[in-house]
Amino acid sequence: xxxxxxxxxxxxxxxxxxxxxxxxxxxxxxxxxxxxxxxxxxxxxxxxxxxxxxxxxxxxxxxxxxxxxxxxxxxxxxxxxxxxxxxxxxxxxxxxxxxxxxxxxxxxxxxxxxxxxxxxxxxxxxxxxxxxxxxxxxxxxxxxxxxxxxxxxxxxxxxxxxxxxxxxxxxxxxxxxxxxxxxxxxxxxxxxxxxxxxxxxxxxxxxxxxxxxxxxxxxxxxxxxxxxxxxxxxxxxxxxxxxxxxxxxxxxxxxxxxxxxxxxxxxxxxxxxxxxxxxxxxxxxxxxxxxxxxxxxxxxxxxxxxxxxxxxxxxxxxxxxxxxxxxxxxxxxxxxxxxxxxxxxxxxxxxxxxxxxxxxxxxxxxxxxxxxxxxxxxxxxxxxxxxxxxxxxxxxxxxxxxxxxxxxxxxxxxxxxxxxxxxxxxxxxxxxxxxxxxxxxxxxxxxxxxxxxxxxxxxxxxxxxxxxxxxxxxxxxxxxxxxxxxxx
Amino acid sequence: xxxxxxxxxxxxxxxxxxxxxxxxxxxxxxxxxxxxxxxxxxxxxxxxxxxxxxxxxxxxxxxxxxxxxxxxxxxxxxxxxxxxxxxxxxxxxxxxxxxxxxxxxxxxxxxxxxxxxxxxxxxxxxxxxxxxxxxxxxxxxxxxxxxxxxxxxxxxxxxxxxxxxxxxxxxxxxxxxxxxxxxxxxxxxxxxxxxxxxxxxxxxxxxxxxxxxxxxxxxxxxxxxxxxxxxxxxxxxxxxxxxxxxxxxxxxxxxxxxxxxxxxxxxxxxxxxxxxxxxxxxxxxxxxxxxxxxxxxxxxxxxxxxxxxxxxxxxxxxxxxxxxxxxxxxxxxxxxxxxxxxxxxxxxxxxxxxxxxxxxxxxxxxxxxxxxxxxxxxxxxxxxxxxxxxxxxxxxxxxxxxxxxxxxxxxxxxxxxxxxxxxxxxxxxxxxxxxxxxxxxxxxxxxxxxxxxxxxxxxxxxxxxxxxxxxxxxxxxxxxxxxxxxxx
Numbered sequence: 001x002x003x004x005x006x007x008x009x010x011x012x013x014x015x016x017x018x019x020x021x022x023x024x025x026x027x028x029x030x031x032x033x034x035x036x037x038x039x040x041x042x043x044x045x046x047x048x049x050x051x052x053x054x055x056x057x058x059x060x061x062x063x064x065x066x067x068x069x070x071x072x073x074x075x076x077x078x079x080x081x082x083x084x085x086x087x088x089x090x091x092x093x094x095x096x097x098x099x100x101x102x103x104x105x106x107x108x109x110x111x112x113x114x115x116x117x118x119x120x121x122x123x124x125x126x127x128x129x130x131x132x133x134x135x136x137x138x139x140x141x142x143x144x145x146x147x148x149x150x151x152x153x154x155x156x157x158x159x160x161x162x163x164x165x166x167x168x169x170x171x172x173x174x175x176x177x178x179x180x181x182x183x184x185x186x187x188x189x190x191x192x193x194x195x196x197x198x199x200x201x202x203x204x205x206x207x208x209x210x211x212x213x214x215x216x217x218x219x220x221x222x223x224x225x226x227x228x229x230x231x232x233x234x235x236x237x238x239x240x241x242x243x244x245x246x247x248x249x250x251x252x253x254x255x256x257x258x259x260x261x262x263x264x265x266x267x268x269x270x271x272x273x274x275x276x277x278x279x280x281x282x283x284x285x286x287x288x289x290x291x292x293x294x295x296x297x298x299x300x301x302x303x304x305x306x307x308x309x310x311x312x313x314x315x316x317x318x319x320x321x322x323x324x325x326x327x328x329x330x331x332x333x334x335x336x337x338x339x340x341x342x343x344x345x346x347x348x349x350x351x352x353x354x355x356x357x358x359x360x361x362x363x364x365x366x367x368x369x370x371x372x373x374x375x376x377x378x379x380x381x382x383x384x385x386x387x388x389x390x391x392x393x394x395x396x397x398x399x400x401x402x403x404x405x406x407x408x409x410x411x412x413x414x415x416x417x418x419x420x421x422x423x424x425x426x427x428x429x430x431x432x433x434x435x436x437x438x439x440x441x442x443x444x445x446x447x448x449x450x451x452x453x454x455x456x457x458x459x460x461x462x463x464x465x466x467x468x469x470x471x472x473x474x475x476x477x478x479x480x481x482x483x484x485x486x487x488x
Numbered sequence: 489x490x491x492x493x494x495x496x497x498x499x500x501x502x503x504x505x506x507x508x509x510x511x512x513x514x515x516x517x518x519x520x521x522x523x524x525x526x527x528x529x530x531x532x533x534x535x536x537x538x539x540x541x542x543x544x545x546x547x548x549x550x551x552x553x554x555x556x557x558x559x560x561x562x563x564x565x566x567x568x569x570x571x572x573x574x575x576x577x578x579x580x581x582x583x584x585x586x587x588x589x590x591x592x593x594x595x596x597x598x599x600x601x602x603x604x605x606x607x608x609x610x611x612x613x614x615x616x617x618x619x620x621x622x623x624x625x626x627x628x629x630x631x632x633x634x635x636x637x638x639x640x641x642x643x644x645x646x647x648x649x650x651x652x653x654x655x656x657x658x659x660x661x662x663x664x665x666x667x668x669x670x671x672x673x674x675x676x677x678x679x680x681x682x683x684x685x686x687x688x689x690x691x692x693x694x695x696x697x698x699x700x701x702x703x704x705x706x707x708x709x710x711x712x713x714x715x716x717x718x719x720x721x722x723x724x725x726x727x728x729x730x731x732x733x734x735x736x737x738x739x740x741x742x743x744x745x746x747x748x749x750x751x752x753x754x755x756x757x758x759x760x761x762x763x764x765x766x767x768x769x770x771x772x773x774x775x776x777x778x779x780x781x782x783x784x785x786x787x788x789x790x791x792x793x794x795x796x797x798x799x800x801x802x803x804x805x806x807x808x809x810x811x812x813x814x815x816x817x818x819x820x821x822x823x824x825x826x827x828x829x830x831x832x833x834x835x836x837x838x839x840x841x842x843x844x845x846x847x848x849x850x851x852x853x854x855x856x857x858x859x860x861x862x863x864x865x866x867x868x869x870x871x872x873x874x875x876x877x878x879x880x881x882x883x884x885x886x887x888x889x890x891x892x893x894x895x896x897x898x899x900x901x902x903x904x905x906x907x908x909x910x911x912x913x914x915x916x917x918x919x920x921x922x923x924x925x926x927x928x929x930x931x932x933x934x935x936x937x938x939x940x941x942x943x944x945x946x947x948x949x950x951x952x953x954x955x956x957x958x959x960x961x962x963x964x965x966x967x968x969x970x971x972x973x974x975x976x
Contacts, residue, residue: 343845377868
């Protein structure tokens with residue numbers, strides 16, 4: 001038995017400092033779990049001057065990352081410098097030397113994930129990245145292990161704390177985006193350059209990582225449809241409230257496939273599935289709806305059924321029922337709701353960022369890898385949940401092809417016949433109206449006409465909006481916000 | 489590489505049927521994760537006649553559990569018959585034959601867990617029991633792996649769906665317990681004999697399992713303080729609402745120790761802990777409050793600091809702030825909120841029972857063990873999260889010694905001086921009143937006097953209640969409900 005496992009850290013910033021403190025403060029409990037201690041033997045950062053509230057022995061600190069990567073004693077390298085380069089190079093070099101790696105770098109994984117996963121497979125090392133999504137919330141481990149029995153059908157996430165904080169404040173106080181953003185920057189909840197957070201880019205990075213694990217398919221972040229929260233107006237938040245909705249920046253993934261899984265949504269105590277089919281050793285059969293399906297022995301259920309499976313992958317402001325659990329996730333908290341065919345809905349909730357919550361995920365990954373090292377095993381769970389040769393690219397459905405409910409706010413001159421013309425154009429494009437709200441009549445002035453639709457196809461909605469934009473009574477661009485929920 | 493892993497199932501009831509259906513329906517996705525299929529080769533149940541909506545080949549079914557236990561091909565045995573005997577015997581026999589086991593049997597684990605864990609250690613096999621707590625919610629894996637970097641400080645759980653369903657209905661409709669219980673029984677949400685659910689026994693079983701994993705200590709269910717929901721009156725629910733509280737049957741565990749972990753509750757973007765201390769390779773030091781702590785190399789932080797650590801372990805109706813996430817967990821859903829010193833608060837939420845959610849956990853455990861088998865490893869994570877030789881019994885603090893906020897409802901004859909006498913007795917016992925509610929004055933009749941206290945010691949509260957019970961103006965027993973939250 002080894003008497004310790006040596007760990008090296010590259011990046012001694014906010015999260016790196018948290019990792020060093022968790023490794024030291026919780027050395028006792030970590031040793032009780034592992035049987036041997038984790039030793040932080042080398043920490044590399046260009047800035048060795050800043051006081052981080054923790055004093056490391058001089059020979060642990062270095063300004064040269066190579067001293068971590070090349071140290072033969074170090075078995076696990078933690079990368080916490082962020083960005084694409086040199087982070088990627090450091091990870092590749094460490095893996096090439098047979099070292100396991102742990103990273104929180106979501107941008108890097110979302111863009112160069114496949115390259116890193118292949119390098120890990122080639123080198124035969126583990127790569128941990130729980131901290132890259134939702135800070136301390138162990139969502140990746142839930143997707144790869146805790147829910148491994150499920151065919152995963154969808155996931156909805158509030159995965160960016162900054163934008164959720166801003167939307168929460170806008171909703172509570174009815175105040176405009178710019179004002180709340182400035183406050184958030186002052187309070188340290190938003191970066192000086194908030195682009196990644198408020199434009200949905202960070203959320204899209206995380207969604208592509210989540211989808212990779214949930215659906216066994218490589219998803220590059222460039223294939224994710226992205227809209228940020230910068231154009232959300234207090235007026236739309238107020239209307240949402242009136243309709244019983246809350247606006248959240250949601251990361252959404254859905255599987256479309258004719259293969260049906262175990263029935264979900266059944267009565268709690270009933271064991272009779274209403275839609276399912278299956279196979280068991282030597283040809284078992286079980287009912288699906290009314291009929292019977294007989295399948296061959298050990299024949300795996302084809303993913304995708306008749307039509308090839310497709311995925312939706314999108315990040316945008318979304319109206320969701322205010323009473324739903326995820327609508328109630330406020331401030332800097334993150335949450336992800338996953339639906340599996342067996343488990344139904346599961347939600348995980350916690351702090352999505354910050355030094356210690358992120359360090360919790362990083363160090364838990366280190367412990368996981370240390371457990372492998374101590375047992376002489378490696379790559380027990382493939383980094384993307386599916387065996388590398390079992391992963392297959394699925395088509396990402398373009399946004400024009402999705403179906404959704406829509407909230408539309410038109411700014412129109414208030415004169416007779418406007419509503420009739422609006423609804424006429426919508427009807428022509430196969431869009432049926434669910435509810436309309438029009439108030440404060442000021443003939444000849446601009447007023448909002450707000451409506452929600454039944455399920456419609458995005459392409460049709462966009463075509464209708466283009467046609468409506470050309471109408472003489474329209475005095476400002478129309479606001480479109482997608483609604484997730486039942487078509488009532 | 490093996491070409492399949494053979495699984496045997498003992499117990500073909502509601503959950504067993506769900507397991508068989510998940511294994512067959514999701515055979516494809518399970519194979520994509522594992523690389524090889526899981527084959528359900530033997531299913532034992534005394535009842536082979538009932539139509540379960542799935543047809544297994546005749547040679548798979550047997551009425552004799554020994555055919556599962558003794559089958560040399562079977563590597564993993566799933567026990568789903570429930571109860572203490574013969575479930576325990578079957579598990580012990582299967583392990584003695586070198587088979588890994590998976591069970592959902594919370595009552596058995598809560599009472600005979602240590603014996604089973606020792607048997608697994610002796611036999612060198614894995615024992616999976618994720619399904620024993622909160623159905624499909626992967627909470628045990630979160631405690632043992634996803635949050636492994638943390639010193640866990642507390643957990644609060646809604647872990648019994650039946651009692652939560654009843655309390656939710658009572659709260660929504662203002663209706664009495666007996667009426668709602670009958671309805672729940674008719675709807676299949678409560679058993680004909682609901683004792684285990686409504687008396688808190690099932691919740692205490694689950695709490696003892698959770699604590700075992702969270703705190704590295706054996707906790708027998710007999711050491712858990714238990715109160716059920718049978719005496720909750722609609723009146724108390726209405727008063728709770730008025731105070732801003734919701735009543736839930738909570739399973740509560742808290743660690744009391746002078747050893748402090750990584751600071752939690754710090755500002756999201758700040759990396760400066762306010763209370764912490766630690767050690768790192770070769771004697772690092774870092775600040776705790778104002779001073780500096782220098783510790784020796786590799787010295788583990790002593791668990792317990794100066795005073796030995798103690799645990800609270802209790803299940804009882806609890807008032808919690810209505811706006812807290814866990815107060816909003818309604819109906820048959822379960823949720824557990826865990827607080828770790830690094831991660832802060834994390835909540836997991838999902839269906840706590842039912843055929844398919846429970847099967848999700850069972851089959852995920854089977855996949856976990858299969859991954860070990862395929863990698864030639866075993867017992868990678870100890871079943872109780874801590875290494876067996878690192879677990880130590882901690883004292884469970886008797887209920888008389890706990891501190892809490894209290895809700896007290898006195899039924900008194902409405903006459904002058906009563907409130908003064910009540911508060912006099914409370915004050916004498918060191919109990920200070922936070923708020924009082926008294927309404928509907930009908931002189932000479934019985935009226936409720938409701939009050940909440942600041943933090944008080946349970947022993948003092950009980951002594952005061954005994955004294956008050958003897959007063960001539962008291963016309964019915966006093967209702968006591970503990971409140972979890974900040975002392976405002």
